[in-house]
Amino acid sequence: MAKARQKKSKANLRDRVLQERIQPGLGRLGYVAKKSIDLDVTIPDTDLEEPVLAVARLNGAPRIVCDLLPTIPSDSSFDTEAYIRAQVIYEIRNCYSGKTPSHAWITDGEVDFFFDYQKQEQVSFLPKAAEAIRELDRAKQEELVQKSRLARQQEAFYEALRQLREEFHSTGRIDDANAKLDEIAKLLVMKVHEEKRRLNNEEYRFSVDYLSKTAKLKWKDESKIAEALRWLFEDIISDSYYKNADGTSIFGSNGSLNIQPTDDAFARKVVELLNKTEILHFGTDEDGKQRELHFDVLNETFGHFVRDNFRNNKEDAQYMTPPEAVNAMVDLAFCDIENDPVDRERILGASQKNPYLIVDPTCGTGTFLVAALRRANRFLDEHVSEVRRRNHLKRIFKDHCVRGQDKVDRMVRLSKMNMIMFGDGSSNITQGNSILPELTPGEQLESLIGKVDLIVTNPPFGAEFLVGDLVPDLENPRYxxxxxxxxxxxxxxxxxxxxxxxxxxxxxxxxxxxxxxxxxxxxxxxxxxxxxxxxxxxxxxxxxKKANSEIILIDRCLQVLRPGGRLVMVVPDSILTNTRFEEFTRSWLKRRAILKAVVSFPTVTFSQAGTLTKTSALYIQKQTLGNTLTQDKVFMAVCNDIGYEVKTVGGFPKRIKKGSNELLRIIDGYRETRREAK
CATH class of the missing domain: 1.10.287 (Helix Hairpins)
Known part of the structure; x- marks a missing residue:
């Protein structure tokens, strides 16, 4: 009876505080009831016992979360009240679904406590809606300026690559396209390394001026630019950062620059061209220093220099995946990951012994690995407020959680370079045949069976393998x-x-x-x-008989995933048609996985890489051990506009911005359907 009276009293207090304090207060700040104020909002995956009193929103995003301070026994101290209040504040901050609110308003019905999440401190008043709108507008303008600046930098990089390609061709330096790619990759690593030095207030050495001074000091001749550039490369790669676990160079057996000591004019031109653009992102890392690459430079370089070399060999095909598709596929998975208690717990509790594993079994230049690491870092930024713990988890992810494999040695080297330019993680990229592991004893998928949390990949299409090679042991079939x-x-x-x-x-x-x-x-x-x-x-x-590589990889990935793990994979649309084998595959998958989404890409998506194959992103989740996952409605979307077209300019396919990237709206739509499903 006493408990019932206590519960009724608490309900009365909530109603009184809402009607007399919260709603009028938000109204005075300019938030309109029903239109921008939600009452009694349940925040998923928190330890809060009851819904919060109210959430004030702007443009659909939470701004102010209002809640009632839990009842405290009369004999409790002020410290206890402060502790409980802080607990509520940070529970909202760390576990709020979607974007973090800007402020919290905690009240006991008499005394109000306002907290600014950005400043991480108590404030004396809450901002008015109009001020918040102006702040959002400023942020949006800054974002547009940033995007414009990044677009200019990206265009400058494209132009530098075009001129480099012409320079290599006109001078006859390094005939083989793959060797050209290796050389450009080494030069890009040098430039990024030196840009990072500059951000640490150290001397920037990848410049004609510095190389001339070095040549004069070492060889008494300032024109020996090529010799100085070769010396600088050797100095940079002597760092253990550029070594494999066995002490060998990540640049392979030919670890030196191929630019000859007498190629001074060529070396000067190459350095000048690469210095026409800044490669590093304009954002900052935890030290307040710029670190991150703002787009996948090696993926773009691959597209400029060697796309033709792989086009005729389906088994080794490396069709570069454009960032629009890569980011959409990674975001598709994270829409669910960030709201799944199991995934959240594994990410926030990741360690060297128990890593949250993100894998690309056909990693190419490492594009998906870089994007996944970026997205994981963003998740940690949004959900871990304590700086030391957040930075520790970021190091865990770089060093132990993101792993890649490719059968082509050159792709492994490029992927390692890509990860190093992004910020490490190269030690977890290995050479291995993900389909026939016995051909490469060092391959790592065999050791990951049933352990991987997320796979994002774009495997080669159309390569065929003999069934006998795939299943040599009928008693213990690999596939x-x-x-x-x-x-x-x-x-x-x-x-x-x-x-x-x-x-x-x-x-x-x-x-x-x-x-x-x-x-x-x-x-x-x-x-x-x-x-x-x-x-x-x-x-x-x-x-x-023979089976296609894309279906083989689906089979393989499903084995590697842990129960409840996720796979997002580029597949040819032919896999979705009703041929007998594909129909059997879909039926077979239904008994072992949940189909979450299929997003169709336009034919232009991979045209810069030389293919107009119609493709889609297939997103599935492996069934749990207890078959606890149920098949909901499948999210289906068709992207007709990816935000660019490809035209041949000077005999070379070039991406030209046109239209808008519909994948952004598609991902928002998927996120909204999942929110409604809850």
Missing amino acids: PLIYDYFLRDVHEALLAIEAELESHESNPPKTTASVTEKRKWEKRQQRLRKAIERAHKKIETAKG
């Missing part, structure tokens, strides 16, 4: 999907016949049996042995 479709029926038939023969031969006719009985027994034995021969032939025939 369950391939085995089930091509081999299970004939294998089980063989086992049944062998069991029947074994049973038959274990019961031979007695010596006293008639001649007729003995002949009957022998005929059945011969019939079973011939049936076994036919079954073996059928198995060999099945092993001689």
Whole structure:
């Protein structure tokens, strides 16, 4: 009875505070009831026992979260009240779904406490809605200026690459396109390394001026730019930062610059061209210093220099994935990850021994790995307020959580360079055949079976593999999907016949049996042995058939994922059609995974890389051990405009900005459907 009265009293207090204090207060600040004020809002995945009193919003984003201070016993101290108040404030800050609010308003009905999340301190008043709108407008303007500046820098980088390509071609330096890519990658690493030195107030050495001074000091001739550039490269890569775990160079066996000591004019031109653009992002890291690359420079470089070399070899095909598609695919997964209690707990509790694993089994130049690391860092920025812990988790992610693998040695080197330019993580990128692991003993997927949290990838399409190579051991099939479709029926038939023969031969006719009985027994034995021969032939025939790499990779990724893990993968639209194998694949997947979303890309998406293949992003979640996941409505979307077109300029396909990137709205739409589903 007493508890009922206490509950009623608390409810009355909530209503009184809402009607007499919160709503009038928000009204005076300029927030309109019903239009921009939500009452009794439940914040998912928090320890708050009840819904917060109110949330004031602007443009759909939370600005002020208002809540009632939990009842404190009369004998409690002020410290206890302060502790509980702080607990409420940070529970909202760390666990609020979506964008973090700007302020918290905590009251006991008599005394108000205002907290500014940006300043991380108590304030004496809350900003009016009009001021908040002006602040948002300023932030939006700054963002537009930033984007404009970044766009100019990106265009400058494209122009530098174009001129570098022409310079390599006109001078005849380094004929092989792959060797050119290696050389440009080394030069880009040098430039980023020196830009980071400059941000640490150290001398910037990747300049003609510095190289001339070095040449004069070392060789008494300031024109020896090429010699000085080679010396600078050797000095940079001597750092352990650029070493593999076994002490070898990440740049491979040919770890020196290919620019010859006499190529002074060429070296000067290369340095001048690369210095026409700033590669590092204008944002800041935890030290307040600029660090992050603002776009995937190696992916773009790959597209400029070697796309033709891989186009005719489907098995080794490396179609660069544009950042618009990469970011959309990563964001698609994080829409769910950031609101999933299991994922959140694993991310916020990640450690060297228990990492939250993000993997790309066909990583190419590392584009998806870089994007995933960026997105994980953003998640940590949004959900971990304590600086030391946030920075510790970021280091854990860089060093232990993001892993990549590729069968092509050059791609592994480029991916390592990409991760180093972004901010490390290179030690977790290995060379390995993700489909036929026995061909590369050092491959890492075998050790990750059932452990990976998220896979984002764009595998090669159309490469075909013999079923016999994929499933050499019928008793322990490496690829369950391939085995089930091509081999299970004939294998089980063989086992049944062998069991029947074994049973038959274990019961031979007695010596006293008639001649007729003995002949009957022998005929059945011969019939079973011939049936076994036919079954073996059928198995060999099945092993001689071929399966496409994209379906093989889906099979492989599903094994590598932990129960509840997620896969976002670029697939050709042909996999979604109703051919017999694809239909079987979809049916097979339904029993083992939940289909979350399919987002169709326009044909122009990969045209800069030389293909007009119609593709989609397939997003699935592996079923849990207890089959606790249920199939909701599948989110389906078609992107008709990705924000650019590709035209041939000077014999080279160039991305030209046109239209708007619909993927941004599609991801917002997916996020909204998931919010409504809850």
